[in-house]
Amino acid sequence: MFRRVRTYYWWCQIGGWMAFWLFSTLVSYMYSQSVTLQSLIDRTVFILAGIGVTHAFRLFILHRQWLQLRLDRLIWRMLLGVVASSVLITAIVDAYKYAFHLMTPQEKSFEFGRFFSVFIIILIWSLIYILWHYVEKERKYQFDRLRLESMVKELQLKTIKSQxxxxxxxxxxxxxxxxxxxxxxxxxxxxxxxxxxxxxxxxxxxxxxxxxxxxxxxxxxxxxxxxxxxxxxxxxxxxxxxxxxxxxxxxxxxxxxxxxxxxxxxxxxxxxxxxxxxxxxxxxxxxxxxxxxxxxxxxxxxxxxxxxxxxxxxxxxxxxxxxxxxxxxxxxxxxxxxxxxxxxxxxxxxxxxxxxxxxxx
Known part of the structure; x- marks a missing residue:
């Protein structure tokens, strides 16, 4: 079961980021009418950073058992995690561009708009992940409840007959x-x-x-x-x-x-x-x-x-x-x-x- 969950997670994780890669490339082509090899590489680096950081974020969530918390306690922790992940992804992309001398003069200074774009992407990822978790948790709860009801009835019959x-x-x-x-x-x-x-x-x-x-x-x-x-x-x-x-x-x-x-x-x-x-x-x-x-x-x-x-x-x-x-x-x-x-x-x-x-x- 756990192996199946991990497989679903990686299919969704890689598939979702690849869909974003294709979507952002298509939007860039529609508005600028040109897609260069360098822009594809830059976008790929961003996608790889996104996959790595969000996966690390997920492991942190599971390790700290945030998903077991009440919703009011979970929300502010997730917002802090989204901010930290956004900063980390931005730093990775900037470090890559700085190392290969690809940074434009505008990118050498902090831009709130650029950070905000990354923040929105990670926030959407977090919402999808939490929603999937709670849907899966509710499905498992219903399944376990049916199992339990069946076992209680079986126990009742055996109690009357034998105990x-x-x-x-x-x-x-x-x-x-x-x-x-x-x-x-x-x-x-x-x-x-x-x-x-x-x-x-x-x-x-x-x-x-x-x-x-x-x-x-x-x-x-x-x-x-x-x-x-x-x-x-x-x-x-x-x-x-x-x-x-x-x-x-x-x-x-x-x-x-x-x-x-x-x-x-x-x-x-x-x-x-x-x-x-x-x-x-x-x-x-x-x-x-x-x-x-x-x-x-x-x-x-x-x-x-x-x-x-x-x-x-x-x-x-x-x-x-x-x-x-x-x-x-x-x-x-x-x-x-x-x-x-x-x-x-x-x-x-x-x-x-x-x-x-x-x-x-």
């Missing part, structure tokens, strides 16, 4: 039935917890992201039901930084990891074990950790789908810096770790706020 499987529902109902006479108040709470889990699962296909607070609430309900079944065999520790509760995460991601910990860890241990759920900020990342008693060998997420869908959703929503891995953490512990760039979460949070405000308006 929230009949065994869990039957176990929860049996636990509730045992509580009805023994502890009616707790039985009513358990029914509410089960209905919350089912409702949140059914709503997962309607959202690209949910707040971590929503996911933690669902996990609390789920673990509360499992503690009825496992009793003292299950120890639960939640360490959630309040500053992370409002951050967006993929729906059912945390729920899937916790269910996996119960299914492949706690339920297989005769003595039971513990589950730790941690959410905190670490060096510019939002880190979510699910740690459980057990061994990784012979367990893991649902073959292929769970791991693949988690990684793909993280990459689509938060970029390639987001990561997910699951490993043995020693002392009979398995650790699943999700790392999401805080900058990407905050950006997505702002975009969703704007979209929500627009829908409300």
């Amino acid at each position: 929230l499987n009949p065994h869990f529902i039957f176990n929860a109902l049996n636990s509730i039935r045992a509580l009805i006479e023994e502890n009616p108040a707790r039985a009513r709470e358990a029914v509410t917890e089960l209905s919350n889990i089912l409702r949140n699962s059914m709503q997962a296909e309607k959202a690209e992201t949910v707040s971590l607070e929503n996911e933690v609430a669902m996990v609390r309900d789920y673990l509360a039901l499992e503690m009825i079944r496992f009793e003292e065999r299950l120890e639960v520790n939640l360490h959630i930084d309040p500053a992370t509760l409002a951050l967006p995460v993929p729906p059912l991601m945390l729920q899937t990891l916790v269910e996996n910990a119960v299914k492949h860890g706690i339920s297989r241990a005769v003595q039971g074990g513990r589950i730790d759920v941690v959410s905190h900020r670490v060096q510019g990342f939002h880190e979510i950790i699910v740690r459980n008693t057990g061994k990784l060998a012979g367990s893991g997420l649902e073959p292929g789908f769970g791991l693949r869908s988690t990684c793909q959703r993280l990459e689509i929503l938060f970029g390639q810096e987001a990561s997910f891995d699951i490993r043995d953490a020693g002392d009979r512990l398995v650790e699943a770790r999700v790392r999401i760039p805080l900058a990407a979460q905050e950006r997505l949070q702002r975009e969703q706020s704007v979209q929500q405000a627009y829908k409300t308006f």
